[in-house]
Amino acid sequence: MVQVVMTVAGSDSGGGAGIQADLKTFQELGVFGTTAVTAITVQNTKGVREVCPMTPAVVADQMDAILEDFDVACIKTGMLFSADIIRAVAQKLHEFNRPLLVIDPVMIAKGGQSLLLEEAITALKTELLPLATIVTPNIPEAEVLAEMKIETQEDVEVAAKKLLQLGVKAVVMKGGHRKNNENAEDIVYMENGEQFTVSAKWVETKDTHGTGCTFSAALTAELAKGVPLQKAIGTAKQFIQAAISHGLSIGHGHGPTNHFAYRTFNEVKMKEDVINES
Ligand SMILES: Nc1ncnc2c1ncn2[C@@H]1O[C@H](COP(=O)(O)OP(=O)(O)OP(=O)(O)O)[C@@H](O)[C@H]1O
């Protein structure tokens, strides 16, 4: 039976990030995607021109409609925009028995525009993160959530541990913003103290619009299928690596990643395992 997943995120009219990236990724990985739209963004590869948030009640109603009808195996959150929307989402998760939850703590678009109000950070930390199966911050997002500067490898670990203390079960510290990261390494910290890395090959490209959304959507799809966490993260890494390295080069700014590359270029799938135990 096909697994149903839901993304609670913003719409990207440019199609490379947000709800659109999530649905394309879900489709490619064989799960049935549903949505609760938190905001409409007027956006293309050159940036975000306008943000039009939904009311928290409409976000909650969309979640209700899906969760009372389908047996949703895994939910992911992306752009949540405001504290009120975050509270509405957290309340629905409690009401519907907290399914598996992937939180991509989206804060700032590649073009620099804010996708999360500053007033929402406390609600994200105190109301939503404690419900997470896994959270996937990039380095600037981890700095905000852990309230510290991240410069060294030790800083990455200290910040991850702070997030685990909020009640998150696992943290993927994504490496897309780390300097000299030629293995595109992401580091995963688990609540039981285990850690491992996933790595690939750094791709020199400007076409990275939606990398974080696509990675967390792939992870959501795999978890929904019952794949264990470590293997699910490995597949998500292969999916995003294929999507970046076969970038589409469309638009005039940061082009989108190629969501169908993982399926099309199966040499990537056959690559040796991306997981490195430490
Ligand atoms: N140029 C690149 N080459 C290879 N892998 C990359 C590259 N840029 C990002 N990645 C990988 O893509 C995934 C997403 O990481 P990234 O840090 O870019 O997320 P993000 O900043 O949240 O994305 P977004 O900007 O879309 O929100 C990670 O696995 C990261 O290692």
Ligand SMILES: Cc1ncc(COP(=O)(O)O)c(N)n1
């Ligand atoms: C609706 C929405 N959600 C997420 C992102 C982040 O993606 P990026 O950092 O690549 O711009 C975005 N730009 N728009």
